[in-house]
Amino acid sequence: MQHPAIAEGKVAVVTGAASGIGLAAAKAFARNGMCVVLADLGGDRLANACAQVAELSAHPDTDIVAIETDVAKLDELEALERAVIQRFGRVHVLMNNAGIQPGSSLFGPQANWDNVLGVNLLGVINGTRTFGPHMIGHGEPALIINTGSKQGITTPPGDPAYNVSKAGVKAFTEALQHELRNTPDCRVTAHLMIPGFVFTALTANGRTEKPEGAWTPEKTVDFMLESIGRGDFYILCPDNEVNRATDEKRILWAAGDIVENRPPLSR
Ligand code: NAI
Numbered sequence: 723m724q725h726p727a728i729a730e731g732k733v734a735v736v737t738g739a740a741s742g743i744g745l746a747a748a749k750a751f752a753r754n755g756m757c758v759v760l761a762d763l764g765g766d767r768l769a770n771a772c773a774q775v776a777e778l779s780a781h782p783d784t785d786i787v788a789i790e791t792d793v794a795k796l797d798e799l800e801a802l803e804r805a806v807i808q809r810f811g812r813v814h815v816l817m818n819n820a821g822i823q824p825g826s827s828l829f830g831p832q833a834n835w836d837n838v839l840g841v842n843l844l845g846v847i848n849g850t851r852t853f854g855p856h857m858i859g860h861g862e863p864a865l866i867i868n869t870g871s872k873q874g875i876t877t878p879p880g881d882p883a884y885n886v887s888k889a890g891v892k893a894f895t896e897a898l899q900h901e902l903r904n905t906p907d908c909r910v911t912a913h914l915m916i917p918g919f920v921f922t923a924l925t926a927n928g929r930t931e932k933p934e935g936a937w938t939p940e941k942t943v944d945f946m947l948e949s950i951g952r953g954d955f956y957i958l959c960p961d962n963e964v965n966r967a968t969d970e971k972r973i974l975w976a977a978g979d980i981v982e983n984r985p986p987l988s989r
Pocket residue numbers: 737738739740741742743744761762763791792793794819820821822823841869870871872916917918919920921922923924925
């Protein structure tokens with residue numbers, strides 16, 4: 723079943739849309755006849771991504787647009803929202819997906835922590851806070867999809883800034899769920915996207931071939947759309963066989979809500 727926000731003429735805004743999961747999502751929304759706003763750092767990568775998405779649209783000139791946006795900067799997110807509302811009048815899907823994983827160490831450079839938390843966590847919080855009131859106010863069914871990570875749940879050793887940023891995305895999305903459930907007549911739902919191991923620029927590490935067991939961004943987005951169609955609040959992508967056993971054990975231990983796929987605080 724398809725969610726009513728993912729339909730012809732509806733409007734999707736995807737951050738981090740120039741590459742990987744964000745680009746695959748932008749393409750899927752365009753294939754569904756939606757207007758799509760690709761928000762990412764500028765340059766040729768964004769222009770090329772926009773051209774690829776436009777090829778899938780019946781109305782590429784009017785419906786598909788790229789807007790250069792650094793999600794770590796609140797004023798750029800606010801400018802993005804103004805531009806989108808001016809052009810399309812509505813937003814039905816906000817996918818806060820932009821992310822970086824440069825690596826970190828606990829007592830490493832301050833700038834490293836600031837960058838990771840600025841993009842991965844504040845980008846999600848500020849994106850939601852900028853677009854959310856309008857999405858709630860227009861009264862149509864709408865979705866906010868925040869891209870977290872299993873690392874935000876299992877917090878493996880080795881990359882504390884990334885883990886903290888993604889744990890924050892989980893906590894923020896759960897706070898948002900709670901807020902939306904307690905807002906009268908609200909038709910917006912919030913979903914935590916938890917990819918498995920997806921072969922993208924973020925994880926390539928110099929590899930040109932997809933490693934055994936990794937998912938493609940397209941498979942990941944298909945899984946996401948199916949999960950949302952079912953009404954899942956946690957979109958927990960299964961991992962490859964190597965990671966699965968440990969992941970499932972730790973996720974079971976860490977988060978009953980995720981395993982049950984119910985919104986937090988519903989009991
Ligand atoms: P990717 O590197 O292919 O795409 C990320 C996009 O975010 C890039 O186009 C990049 O330019 C953009 N971006 C980075 N900083 C930005 C900023 N300040 N403002 C706007 N855009 C910015 O990576 P991928 O894998 O598609 O990642 C998408 C999301 O999925 C990220 O949040 C990542 O943490 C998450 N994720 C990915 C996994 C994987 O296995 N690939 C696993 C778990 C989570």
